[in-house]
Structure formats: C-alpha cells, structure tokens
Amino acid sequence: MGELSGFPVLNEFFRDGLKVGLSTVIWCNPLVDCSVLAYQICYRWLKNGGLVAYFVNNKRVDIVIEDFGRYGWDVQSYHENKNLILIDSYSSAMGIKSSEPYFVSDQSNLEEISSLILRVVKEIKKPNKLLVIDSLSTLVDYFGLKILDELALWNRMSLVYSFSPIYLFTDWDYDLTLKQRLSEICDNIIDVKALERSIITTEIYTARKIAGREVKRPPIPFKLVKPGGLKVYIPKILVTGPYNAGKTTVVHGLSVRAVSVERESTTIALDFGHLEYKGFSADLFGTIGQQRFDPVLEMLGGESVGVILVVDSTKPESFPRALEMLRKARVYGLPLVVFANKQDLAEALPIEEIRRRMRLPENIPIVGTIATKKKGIFEGLEILLKQIFGVWGENRFWIRIISLHSVWA
Ligand SMILES: Nc1nc2c(ncn2[C@@H]2O[C@H](COP(=O)(O)OP(=O)(O)OP(=O)(O)O)[C@@H](O)[C@H]2O)c(=O)[nH]1
Ligand SMILES: [Mg+2]
Numbered sequence: 497m498g499e500l501s502g503f504p505v506l507n508e509f510f511r512d513g514l515k516v517g518l519s520t521v522i523w524c525n526p527l528v529d530c531s532v533l534a535y536q537i538c539y540r541w542l543k544n545g546g547l548v549a550y551f552v553n554n555k556r557v558d559i560v561i562e563d564f565g566r567y568g569w570d571v572q573s574y575h576e577n578k579n580l581i582l583i584d585s586y587s588s589a590m591g592i593k594s595s596e597p598y599f600v601s602d603q604s605n606l607e608e609i610s611s612l613i614l615r616v617v618k619e620i621k622k623p624n625k626l627l628v629i630d631s632l633s634t635l636v637d638y639f640g641l642k643i644l645d646e647l648a649l650w651n652r653m654s655l656v657y658s659f660s661p662i663y664l665f666t667d668w669d670y671d672l673t674l675k676q677r678l679s680e681i682c683d684n685i686i687d688v689k690a691l692e693r694s695i696i697t698t699e700i701y702t703a704r705k706i707a708g709r710e711v712k713r714p715p716i717p718f719k720l721v722k723p724g725g726l727k728v729y730i731p732k733i734l735v736t737g738p739y740n741a742g743k744t745t746v747v748h749g750l751s752v753r754a755v756s757v758e759r760e761s762t763t764i765a766l767d768f769g770h771l772e773y774k775g776f777s778a779d780l781f782g783t784i785g786q787q788r789f790d791p792v793l794e795m796l797g798g799e800s801v802g803v804i805l806v807v808d809s810t811k812p813e814s815f816p817r818a819l820e821m822l823r824k825a826r827v828y829g830l831p832l833v834v835f836a837n838k839q840d841l842a843e844a845l846p847i848e849e850i851r852r853r854m855r856l857p858e859n860i861p862i863v864g865t866i867a868t869k870k871k872g873i874f875e876g877l878e879i880l881l882k883q884i885f886g887v888w889g890e891n892r893f894w895i896r897i898i899s900l901h902s903v904w905a
Contacts, residue, residue: 515707516624516658516659516660517654517655517658517659517660518655518660518683518684518707519651519654519660519661519662519663519681519682519683519684520660520661520662520663520682520683520684520685520686521632521662521663521665521678521679521682521684521685521686522534522662522663522664522665522686522688523665523667523685523686523687523688523704524664524665524666524667524688524689525666525667525688525689525690526666526667526668527689527690527699528688528689528690528699529720530631530664530665530666530688531560531563531630531631531664532563532567532720532725532726533664533688533701533726534550534628534630534662534664535563535564535567535569535725536567536569536725536726537626537628537662538550538564538571538580538626538628539564539569539571539725541624541626542571542574542579542580544624545624546579546623546624546625546626547579547580547581547620547622547624547625547626548574548579548580548581548625548626548627548628549581549583549598549616549617549620549625549626549627549628549659550580550581550582550583550628550630551583551585551613551627551628551629551630552582552583552584552585552586552630553585553586553589553600553603553630553631553634553635554586554630554631554634555586556586556587556590556592557582557584557586557587557594557595557596560582560630561575561582566722566723567720567722567723567724567725568722568723568724568725569723569725579622581596581597581598581616581620582596582598583596583598583599583600583612583613583616584596584598584599584600585599585600585603585609585612586603587599588600588601588602588603589603598612598615598616599612600612603638604638606638606639606642606643606646609635609646610646610649610650613627613629613646613650614649614650614653617650617653617654617657617659618653618657623658625657625658625659625660626659626660626661626662627650627654627659627660627661627662628661628662628664629650629661629662629663629664630664631664631665631666632647632663632664632665632678633664633665633666633667633668633670636665636670636674640674641671641673641674641677644674644677644678644681647663647678647681647682648681651681651682651683663682665678679704679705682705683705683706683707683708684703684705684706684707685703685704685705686701686702686703686704687700687701687702687703687704688700688701689701689715698717698729698731699717699718699719699720700715700716700717700718701715701716701718702714702715702716716728717729717730717731719777721772721777724772726775727772727775727776727777728775728776728777728885729776729777729778730776730777730778730779730801730802730881730884731778731779731799731801732778732779732781732799732800732801733778733779733780733781733800733801733802733803733804733880734780734781734783734796734797734800734802734803734804734825734827735747735767735780735781735782735783735803735804735806736782736783736793736796736797736803736804736805736806736821736822736825736827737783737785737804737805737806737807737818737821737835737837738785738807738808738811738814738817738818738821739785739786739787739814739817740785740808741785741806741807741808741811741814741818741837741838742806742808742835742837742838742865742867742868743767743782743783743785743806744767744782745837745867745868746782746804746806746835746837746865746867746873747767747768747769747780747782748767748769749867749870749873750769750771750773750780750873750874750877751769751770751771751780752770752771752772753769753770754767754768754769754770754780755767755768755769766781766782766783766784766792766796767780767781767782767783768780768781768782769782771877773874773877773878773881774878776881780804781796781800783796783797783821783825787817790821790824793821793824793825794824794825794826796825797824797825797826797827798826800825800827800830801830801831801884802830802831802832802833802880802881802883802884803822803825803827803830803831803832803833803880804832804833804834804835804876804877804880805818805821805822805832805833805834805835806834806835806837806865806867807834807835807836807837807850807854808837808838809836809837809838809839809841809844809845809850809864810838810841810843810844810845812845812850812853815850815853815854818854819854831880831883831884832860832880832883833860833861833862833863833876833877833879833880833883834850834854834856834860834861834862834863835862835863835865835867835872835873835876836850836862836863836864836865837865837866837867838866838867839864839865839866839871839872840866840868840869840871847862847863847864850862861876861879861883863875863876863879
C-alpha cells in the first residue's frame with residue numbers, strides 16, 4: 497500500500513519509510529489537534545481498500561465518526577462493513593454501554609487495554625491494516641512510563657501480524673526520559689507544531705525519524721480546512737507582470753475565491769485570491785500593471801515564496817517591463833514560472849521565441865496559457881509548486897519559511 501498519509505510532500509520524505517509493520521508517532525504540540533491528521537490518514541487508507549482499527553480513549557466513538565464527517569470524510573459505511581473498527585476505551589469510563597464489539601471495561605486497567613489491542617492485532621486477518629492509538633498521551637497520563645513497554649510489544653506484534661501502528665502523541669510537559677524512550681521505540685516520527693510569528697501562528701509538520709533513522713527534514717506549513725482536512729499552505733504566491741497581460745484573469749482562474757479592486761477593467765489596488773489544488777492551499781497576490789503604482793510592488797513582493805510572471809505573448813515590447821517588475825518586487829531568485837498568456841491570439845509568439853527575447857535561462861519554465869479559458873494555468877501552477885517544494889537541495893523555500901518563523905529549531 498505504501499502511501500500512508502495522503503499528506504502532500506510527506507510521502508516524498510518517507511519513500512520506503514512507510515512500510516507495513518513500521519510504527520509511526522504523530523508528535524503534536526498542544527496547540528494542534530492531531531486527531532484530524534489521523535482521520536485524514538485513515539480515510540485515505542480506507543478508500544484505498546485497507547482496514548483501520550482505531551483505538552479511542554478520549555472521546556465517544558460516535559463523535560469520532562461525526563468528526564470524520566466534519567472534514568468531509570464519510571466513514572459510516574466503512575464502520576458498518578467492519579473496515580473501520582473502533583476499539584472503545586472511553587464509554588465505560590463515562591458509564592455508557594459501548595456499542596462496539598471491541599471495548600475496554602476498565603480504562604485504568606493496563607492489562608485489559610493491552611490484551612484487547614493485541615487481540616485485535618492477532619484476530620483480524622485482512623491485508624493492509626492500520627492500528628491507530630488515539631491517544632497515546634491519555635495512556636501516558638494513566639500509566640506513565642509503563643505504557644512504553646506495552647507499546648514496544650504492540651509494535652513487535654504489529655510487525656508479525658502486518659499491522660502498521662500509528663500513535664497520536666500530544667507533547668504536554670512530559671518527562672524527558674519518557675519522550676526519549678518513545679523516540680527510540682518507534683520507527684517514524686512526524687512532528688506537528690504551531691509556530692508563532694508575532695501574532696500569526698503557522699502549523700507545520702515534518703518527519704524526524706524515518707525507518708529507524710533520525711533525520712532532519714524541512715517543515716511543511718499546513719492548514720486544516722473544513723471540509724478537506726490538511727492542506728499544505730503557501731502563504732504567498734505573487735502574480736505579477738505588465739499592464740493588461742492577464743494577471744487578474746489568472747488570479748481569478750486559479751482561485752476558489754478572489755477579489756480585485758479595479759476601475760474601468762484595470763487593477764488599481766490589488767488582486768487577491770485563494771486557491772485550493774491537489775492538497776495545496778495558497779494565497780495569491782496579484783500586482784498592478786501600471787508603472788505609476790510601482791512603489792507598491794516591493795511591498796507586495798515581500799514574503800512571497802513563489803512567483804507567476806504573466807506576459808502578453810503578443811506584446812514583446814512589454815517584456816523588458818516584465819523583467820523590471822520582477823526586480824522591483826525584489827523576488828528575483830525565488831521559484832518562478834512565466835505564463836506566456838494570450839496564446840489564443842494569432843500574433844502570439846511561440847514559447848521559445850519569448851524565452852529568446854526575454855533572455856530567460858532554460859531553468860526558468862515558460863508555460864503557454866490562455867487565462868480567459870483557464871488553459872495552461874493549472875499546469876503552470878503545478879510546475880511552480882514543484883519548484884517551491886523541490887528546492888530542498890538549495891533550501892531556498894525553507895530558508896524563507898524558516899526566516900518567517902525564526903523559532904523553528
Ligand atoms: N485573448 C485573450 N485575452 C485575454 C487572455 N487573458 C486575459 N485576457 C484579456 O486581457 C485583458 C486584460 O486582462 P486582465 O486580467 O485584466 O489583465 P491585468 O494584467 O490584470 O491588467 P492590469 O491589472 O490592468 O495590469 C482583459 O480584457 C482579459 O479578458 C487570454 O489568454 N487571451
Ligand atoms: Mg489586473
């Protein structure tokens with residue numbers, strides 16, 4: 497099955513690290529609700545035909561199903577046909593009778609909990625099985641360090657019976673020894689944190705341990721969207737280019753929501769759009785084409801992580817101006833894609849001719865677009881996203897993100 501998460505980018509970190517039988521801790525700081533991340537993993541897993549055994553000790557099982565639903569993931573039918581098995585360790589603690597076949601009658605009895613989990617692991621004979629423990633922190637609260645011996649046992653048995661265990665761990669102020677041992681016991685660790693930057697908080701995830709090896713991977717900023725769940729969040733993509741090139745049309749074409757401040761069909765303040773695409777979510781800022789607004793360009797360019805430069809393919813005389821705008825916005829050197837727009841018009845220059853006239857090096861992609869028909873714009877966006885997330889070698893994007901969030905260690 498290979499793909500564990502359905503989180504953008506994360507799978508590329510892991511490659512072979514997510515083999516069946518390996519254990520994973522989703523290690524969250526208290527500002528992040530990590531259940532949602534588990535729901536997203538589970539839903540993807542179920543949709544791919546796998547089985548999920550979900551141990552829950554901190555909320556009612558019907559709330560779990562309801563919570564899935566809030567993010568747009570209907571798991572009712574999976575529950576009914578027993579591909580989603582809820583191991584209920586909560587109802588009894590609340591004095592409610594559990595409606596699930598697998599339940600714990602005494603939440604403070606570690607032996608009972610552990611043997612129930614082991615029973616599930618041994619009893620269920622289907623292929624592709626995920627075991628989710630929501631939450632490990634609650635178990636730690638009850639049992640302290642002792643829980644880690646059980647966890648090591650669950651990991652061993654999971655390997656034998658082809659389960660992949662995932663532990664949700666909220667990092668309250670736990671003892672260092674406990675955290676150290678937990679890090680040692682599990683094969684994969686995904687850190688999920690909230691980073692504060694003045695008053696803005698950004699949530700990020702990354703991998704800290706892969707297939708038993710400590711690693712350092714860059715943070716991936718994300719947002720939780722209802723419905724939809726986790727999306728990689730790019731705070732700012734700049735859409736710039738000369739007057740009348742098609743910037744506003746591009747911003748609106750790519751966005752699920754967009755506003756523009758225009759007068760007589762030219763932008764006089766800015767274009768702002770929000771896009772949702774293949775697990776990515778980004779805010780787009782369009783600039784004003786007219787030269788008299790250039791002082792605003794630098795301000796708009798600040799903190800961008802990628803740039804779309806829109807040019808009118810029929811107006812080579814505007815190309816120098818296009819390059820000047822990149823310079824004025826101070827976004828030179830960031831991931832960049834050029835949209836050679838208005839390719840539907842007879843006088844449109846071909847891509848290679850535009851490259852030659854703009855003197856753009858081969859490593860800057862140019863994509864032919866017809867923004868009014870939404871042609872080519874998503875292909876271009878995809879190339880930009882690949883550039884943004886493909887630059888770990890040079891680490892440009894991450895340096896930028898990290899400099900935005902200097903507390904990242
Ligand atoms: N034929 C054709 N027309 C286009 C295309 N894209 C945009 N246009 C038209 O070009 C004109 C300018 O488009 P805008 O999106 O407003 O351009 P802009 O770059 O935002 O312009 P300013 O904000 O004034 O700098 C509009 O009439 C659009 O309908 C395209 O691909 N083909
Ligand atoms: Mg405009």
